[in-house]
Amino acid sequence: MQSLASVQALVFDVFGTVVDWRSGVARDAGTFLARHAPGTDPAAFADAWRQRYSPAMEEVRSGRRPFTRLDVLHRENLEAVLPQFGIDAAAVPPSELDALNLAWHRLDPWPDSVPGLTRLKRRFIIAPLSNGNIRLMLDMAKRAGLPWDTILGAEVAQAYKPTPEAYLRTAEVLMLEPAQICLVAAHNGDLAAARRCGLRTAFIPRSTEHGPAQATDLRAESNWDVVAADMEDLAEQLGL
Amino acid sequence: MQSLASVQALVFDVFGTVVDWRSGVARDAGTFLARHAPGTDPAAFADAWRQRYSPAMEEVRSGRRPFTRLDVLHRENLEAVLPQFGIDAAAVPPSELDALNLAWHRLDPWPDSVPGLTRLKRRFIIAPLSNGNIRLMLDMAKRAGLPWDTILGAEVAQAYKPTPEAYLRTAEVLMLEPAQICLVAAHNGDLAAARRCGLRTAFIPRSTEHGPAQATDLRAESNWDVVAADMEDLAEQLGL
Structure with missing residues (x-):
């Protein structure tokens, strides 16, 4: 986890990664x-x-x-x-x-999302970096108990992932260098775009996001900085 | 509290109102x-x-x-x-x-802020509508335990209070009519600007914000929708 030593904020893909x-x-x-x-x-x-x-x-x-x-x-x-x-x-x-x-x-989180995020929040700024708008993320978080520190993402950045601005403006708002931020996502494409912008990357497979016959994103397709089984395992691997 | 029946979000001035x-x-x-x-x-x-x-x-x-x-x-x-x-x-x-x-x-909240906000959060979306930037509000909230649902304000609206856009763009992001939002502030001028934009208003006096010799904002200078002694009294008056 050497590469995550300077990370101060974890930002999350939400649809698929945090909620079903x-x-x-x-x-x-x-x-x-x-x-x-x-x-x-x-x-x-x-x-x-x-x-x-x-x-x-x-x-x-x-x-x-x-x-x-x-x-x-x-x-x-x-x-x-x-x-x-x-x-x-x-x-x-x-x-x-x-x-x-x-x-x-009104989407439900995967069972490990709330306990995992709660642990991760102890050391990191945690925020969605989702294409969902602020009010959508707000309603979802209040209903599901997602303990975000704030809501970031497309509406704050005024750009949709995987456009570089979606990642880079998020870093700017957080007043961090891209390498001080780690994107957590269940999608290899999202992580690849974040890495091109200099962010750190954590992959969590969500093998039933698209139902029982899912054929994509079943595993890490690159050497992401972290690969975790779920959000609790991510917390574990980061020493939380 | 008739006028607050349709309010879904409480937005807060922060410097002076929530923290000292x-x-x-x-x-x-x-x-x-x-x-x-x-x-x-x-x-x-x-x-x-x-x-x-x-x-x-x-x-x-x-x-x-x-x-x-x-x-x-x-x-x-x-x-x-x-x-x-x-x-x-x-x-x-x-x-x-x-x-x-x-x-x-690294500012400390007034003693009633965290318990009051925690109660208010049960029924309302709560967010700062401060001139402070997102990272400033984030660091403050994590240190002090302010339980915001998200951080709004000048940096999201790209406008400083009391410019109307600061209030109106906040309403837009919340997907609410101005009358469905109530600004909570210790400053009559901030509330007056919010009211001109159609927001509801709640005044909380903070009579030592400027020190023991404070001469301004000691009391409500207009018929604000609510006047509360502090954040816990506000929760009380809103039935929480």
């Missing part, structure tokens, strides 16, 4: 689908909704669209995904779509 | 002055340093200077104030000035 977005979204979508498209698999709906996540952010990353918070992108993606499941978006009251959109604010 | 900046700065300045200007009253030094706070921000508020975080303004003000006490800034190692500048990160 697929089950959470499927749970809330289930109630919705029972009314509007009975027989639909809620997990398939969650996957289809999530599939539009990166392309929507790409509009912002590319500069074609000014920075737009994730709640807005999620809401647009929700309307776009409904026809795939035979639902006429215009026939659903907007308030019902607004309510379903908040499913992303 | 004068004693904290004087404590750290004391050690410094013993070396460089023996016999100087540390509280007078704290007052002189603080006196340059608002004029420095005014450069940003007026648009003459781009947004610059408070740590930078404090550091410039420190160098500017030294000659007033017969200290040659150029003769002091910069690292010593950097260390003294962090006095603002």
Whole structure:
């Protein structure tokens, strides 16, 4: 852990790494689908909704669209995904779509997340470096008891990962050199982008993030500074 | 408390309202002055340093200077104030000035702040809406145990109070109407600016913020939505 000796802040990917977005979204979508498209698999709906996540952010990353918070992108993606499941978006009251959109604010943490973060907080500044917006992260943290010191990420940086600015502006706000910050993520691509910006890296596999048949990010694909089994193991390895 | 029925977030002025900046700065300045200007009253030094706070921000508020975080303004003000006490800034190692500048990160809360905030957090989103930068607020909160849900304020809004944008951008980030947010402050002027933006207002007097001879902000100067004796009384009045 030599390389982490100067680290003062741990920043976290959240969707997948800290919380189980697929089950959470499927749970809330289930109630919705029972009314509007009975027989639909809620997990398939969650996957289809999530599939539009990166392309929507790409509009912002590319500069074609000014920075737009994730709640807005999620809401647009929700309307776009409904026809795939035979639902006429215009026939659903907007308030019902607004309510379903908040499913992303109500995700459950993996069992090790809260105890692990609580331990890590003793020595490090801990904050999300997520593409989720501040209010989304706030609602999620209050509901789940995630003990963040503050909320950082795309909305503070006004840039979506893996754009370098998302990492570099976070370092600037923390008044730290990139090497004094470690990104914790379940995604090799996120870690690779952070490393290119000079951050330290910690990988935690989340092998069921995408369901039982997950084929990606099952293991560390580079020599990340730390590879931990889960958040408690990370705390353990960092001597906490 | 009718007017607070729809409030979802409490945002707080911090210097003076949540923490006792004068004693904290004087404590750290004391050690410094013993070396460089023996016999100087540390509280007078704290007052002189603080006196340059608002004029420095005014450069940003007026648009003459781009947004610059408070740590930078404090550091410039420190160098500017030294000659007033017969200290040659150029003769002091910069690292010593950097260390003294962090006095603002190490301020103690008033005795009622942590217990009051802890109670208020049960029902409300609680966050600083301070002119202090994110890292300053982070260090202060970790040292003092201030249980913020997140850190908001000037650096997130990129605007200094009492500029309207400081309040309005905070509402935007919280995805709330201004009337769903209440500013808690010991300063009538801050509350007046917040009210002009549509926020609810709560006044807590801090009659020794400026020392024993304080003459300003001793009482509520308008019909603020709540007037509380301290943070615990505020929790009490809000039914927590």
